[in-house]
Amino acid sequence: MITHMLLRALDKRAIWLVLALAFVAIAVPVCNLVIPEGNFLHLPNYAVPLLGKYLNYAMLALALDLVWGYCGILSLGHAAFFALGAYAMGMYLMRQIGARGVYANPVLPDFMVFLNYKELPWFWYGFDHWWFAFLMVMVVPGLLAFCFGILAFRSRVTGVYLSIITQAMTYALLLAFFRNDLGFGGNNGLTDFKDILGFNVQAASTRAALFAASAMALALAVIICSAIVNSKLGKIMVATRDAESRTRFIGWRPENVKLFAFVVSAVLAGIAGALYVPQVGIINPGEFDPGNSIEAVIWVAVGGRGTIVGPIIGAILVNVGKSYFTGALPELWLFALGALFVAVTLFLPKGIVGLWNQWRGSGGKSEREVSAEAEKGTEVEEPALPAASTGSTEWPKTGSGPEPQPAQ
Amino acid sequence: MSKSGTILYLDGVSVAFDGFRAINNLSLVLDKGEMRAIIGPNGAGKTTMMDIVTGKTRPDEGEVFFDGLVDLTKHDEAEIAMMGIGRKFQKPTVFESLTIEDNLLLALKGSRSIFPALFYSRLADDSRRMDEILGVTRLGDKRNMLAANLSHGQKQWLEIGMLLAQDPKLLLVDEPVAGMTDAETEETARLLKDINETHSVIVVEHDMHFVRELGVKVTCLHEGSVLSEGSLDFVSADERVVEVYLGR
Numbered sequence: 226m227i228t229h230m231l232l233r234a235l236d237k238r239a240i241w242l243v244l245a246l247a248f249v250a251i252a253v254p255v256c257n258l259v260i261p262e263g264n265f266l267h268l269p270n271y272a273v274p275l276l277g278k279y280l281n282y283a284m285l286a287l288a289l290d291l292v293w294g295y296c297g298i299l300s301l302g303h304a305a306f307f308a309l310g311a312y313a314m315g316m317y318l319m320r321q322i323g324a325r326g327v328y329a330n331p332v333l334p335d336f337m338v339f340l341n342y343k344e345l346p347w348f349w350y351g352f353d354h355w356w357f358a359f360l361m362v363m364v365v366p367g368l369l370a371f372c373f374g375i376l377a378f379r380s381r382v383t384g385v386y387l388s389i390i391t392q393a394m395t396y397a398l399l400l401a402f403f404r405n406d407l408g409f410g411g412n413n414g415l416t417d418f419k420d421i422l423g424f425n426v427q428a429a430s431t432r433a434a435l436f437a438a439s440a441m442a443l444a445l446a447v448i449i450c451s452a453i454v455n456s457k458l459g460k461i462m463v464a465t466r467d468a469e470s471r472t473r474f475i476g477w478r479p480e481n482v483k484l485f486a487f488v489v490s491a492v493l494a495g496i497a498g499a500l501y502v503p504q505v506g507i508i509n510p511g512e513f514d515p516g517n518s519i520e521a522v523i524w525v526a527v528g529g530r531g532t533i534v535g536p537i538i539g540a541i542l543v544n545v546g547k548s549y550f551t552g553a554l555p556e557l558w559l560f561a562l563g564a565l566f567v568a569v570t571l572f573l574p575k576g577i578v579g580l581w582n583q584w585r586g587s588g589g590k591s592e593r594e595v596s597a598e599a600e601k602g603t604e605v606e607e608p609a610l611p612a613a614s615t616g617s618t619e620w621p622k623t624g625s626g627p628e629p630q631p632a633q
Numbered sequence: 634m635s636k637s638g639t640i641l642y643l644d645g646v647s648v649a650f651d652g653f654r655a656i657n658n659l660s661l662v663l664d665k666g667e668m669r670a671i672i673g674p675n676g677a678g679k680t681t682m683m684d685i686v687t688g689k690t691r692p693d694e695g696e697v698f699f700d701g702l703v704d705l706t707k708h709d710e711a712e713i714a715m716m717g718i719g720r721k722f723q724k725p726t727v728f729e730s731l732t733i734e735d736n737l738l739l740a741l742k743g744s745r746s747i748f749p750a751l752f753y754s755r756l757a758d759d760s761r762r763m764d765e766i767l768g769v770t771r772l773g774d775k776r777n778m779l780a781a782n783l784s785h786g787q788k789q790w791l792e793i794g795m796l797l798a799q800d801p802k803l804l805l806v807d808e809p810v811a812g813m814t815d816a817e818t819e820e821t822a823r824l825l826k827d828i829n830e831t832h833s834v835i836v837v838e839h840d841m842h843f844v845r846e847l848g849v850k851v852t853c854l855h856e857g858s859v860l861s862e863g864s865l866d867f868v869s870a871d872e873r874v875v876e877v878y879l880g881r
Binding site: 233 | 730738799
């Protein structure tokens, strides 16, 4: 059953994508660690976590696309799940510091000593174990998404109202995490990490390993998302996006469909956040900023929503642009981002991947092409309903056969 | 009147929207295996009646029973659909970015849970059933086409095909021949009569030619209640019906 799903999940594009990610997972560490400095293939140390960050953002974009592109839920608060996963990882990393902090307290992280905490708050228990922390990386965002989704989707909140609530959710979390007495380091967040799984976070080899882990995680997310959208459930997701009430009248419960996608998406976003923290070395409430979530929406829109490849391309391109712009012309970046969003909405409603599909003609595998192809094939036979036919005998039945599976 | 032996039983149903009584003390009984045509001018409450039966709208008062036993006012759309009431909408509503085949696949009778759908792989039975429906609705050569690219009439047929895939006990069919040519209309009438062999059907339609073609008992609604009921000839001879339609 699972193998069958995997086979179906991996259409041509997904295979290429996974192969490409496997390649960079190996190539980037090799270029950084093995190829000597001075060689033009050598990758400087600063570039590795930067590239890793792009891949984490790409994973967030993919997660967002699962709910926005396929389910029609425009979440303007997806960075919240990313940040929650990041915080869970940050808590683990804080506990790994141990007595090496500035105040050398073996139990309490620095900020707690500074804020006069007498003992570790209960919700920090367990985070000294990596397996517990890694579990929480998935459970906390997933649980929040589950509670939020059950309330919102059961009450049939849709469209712009839902977007506003998701935005409010991330804003509320932003304000909450800014408070010192919440126990997550307040304004400064969590930083000054030392070790992850016993390895020095700062070491080039650890950075390279984290990059490889990010690439592998993204590849896994691609497989998971691809499996979901290519399954029957994926078709129901698209049906829910296009005509939610209609799905009810054939017996589906769109609220459950959306809830499933939302939770899966939140978990993926949480994992992306967890991989992000050790690479950038800090997590603070700024990650909950509504602007971050909106930026993620732009990545997806630029790349092409409703595709698996699109959000990944979009996230990487926009962030490369951001790295360049904020270095070269920092004051222009926000204008450029805004202009990009307007331009994409106006001229590239299907994003870069949509444009590629159009340009490729009928070679690709997107919905549009398949339909175009199908149309070409049947044009001749219009009109479709033969007027004079009588019985139910003569239509082509098994000529083409039910297999192979339709595209997607 | 006894509910036993009925597939649909509405008694004294009323519903008002902002004070406007869309359905006013409506009583309607459909026997098992019966096909009924419902006519009536715009605003007579035909679509609202379907909304009530399918759980989209809750009646303010009155009884709505399905299959003699089930109180439909206590269930929501998905539950009612699973019990065996299928609905075709006035404006053909198909899933436009899915293929014809996938549209049918989603409607196909079976589990409606998340995880079975995630791990679903097509069974030979399902494929056979879909081939059958594609044959009946004459969409076989378009099975891999997106539903968005169908003509209006073909969408109507696809929606009827989706109803067939659901295999409900009762079909509510809202204006099935709107936008169809005469020949297509005749085909649709034939198809509905075929369906009626094994299912109970309610057809809402304006097209009198089509209703005559069906040759079944007719109920005329007006201002949310039954104005007249009987054979088409009887109903169209009814002075009040004439009055309502000519608008005096």
